[in-house]
Amino acid sequence: MNEAVDPDSPIGQTARAWALAVVGEDFPPERSRQFGAWLDADPQHRRAYEQAEAVVMMLGHLPTSTAIEPARRPAARWRAPALVAAGGLLAACLALVVALPGPAYETPSGQSRQVALGDGSQVTLAPGSRLRAASRWRPRALSLDRGEAFFVVAHQGGQPFTVQAGDALVRVVGTRFNVHRGAGRTVRVEVEQGVVQVSDRPDAQDRAVTLRAGQTVVADGPTLAVGALDQANLAGGWRQGRLAYDDAPLAEVVADLNRYSQRPLAIGSPATGRLKVTAAFDVAQVERFVAELPRVLPVRLTSDGRGGRILVAADPKRAPEPRAP
Secondary structure (H helix, E strand, O other): OOOOOOOOOHHHHHHHHHHHHHHHOOOOHHHHHHHHHHHHHOHHHHHHHHHHHHHHHHHHOOOOOOOOOOOOOOOOOOHHHHHHHHHHHHHHHHHHHHHOOOOEEEOOOOOOEEEEOOOOOEEEEOOOOEEEEEEOOEEEEEEEEEEEEEEEOOOOOOOOEEEEEOOEEEEEEEEEEEEEEOOOOEEEEEEEEEEEEEEOOOOOHHHOEEEEOOEEEEEEOOEEEEEEOOOHHHOOHHHHOEEEEEEEEHHHHHHHHOOOOOOOEEEOOHHHHOOEEEEEEEHHHHHHHHHHHHHHOOEEEEEOOOOOOEEEEEOOOOOOOOOOO
């Protein structure tokens, strides 16, 4: 059971200090490491921080100055029903505003896009990708419907920045990171700078993993596998025209290639899509990489006659080589 943490306890006071710091300062790598280490040290730390952050968020929505006046008797009883009606109208208007869909951003195959969000955050959207805000009322709650995006997040008055990608939820503390949504349920997050928390679903923050610069996680259903990048600046390598895979399913690789290739690709069967690929190449070499697939995998390439689409199918003359133990 996740019990509330006493806000006046030493942990509660430290959590409040971190929540206020996140609102008011930039987070260089060393500061991010300190914060991440504190979060990881004890599950109570994360609960206390979430409580403190919620309070900071609430205060952020209050007016900056409030005049306190002595209590006054209502001038007339007939005003009460009018106030009730006005309150109901206000609630209806708020409900309408919350329900309004937020902006969506899309890119065609072969074209990336720079997006400046209203809070000062910047997004680089990869080719063949779609990103949208949860609503106009929550512009910092985004969903990556497909593809890939690199985020540079700006601090803003206690407002959290989240990215939903499939079942995975990425929660940000002012940072630079990349989110890749694969063909199936797989989501990969890479951190260049700052602190990111990733959970396997939105209501499972108690199971979130905390990533710092140079770390990556692959979320595949309920599994969160944390790893490391060779260098922190390799996060979102597609921005430099580089695609890299380490034991990735062929289906995921093909989904990415379709965002860059002039000719669409299709997988012949689920078994073929599960073949593993380890490779790194420039985006400009996509066509060459596709042509070389039959040399490294037990597949063949054929044209299925549907708009020039290339079918990647199992080659019955070649059995998959046994995997090393």
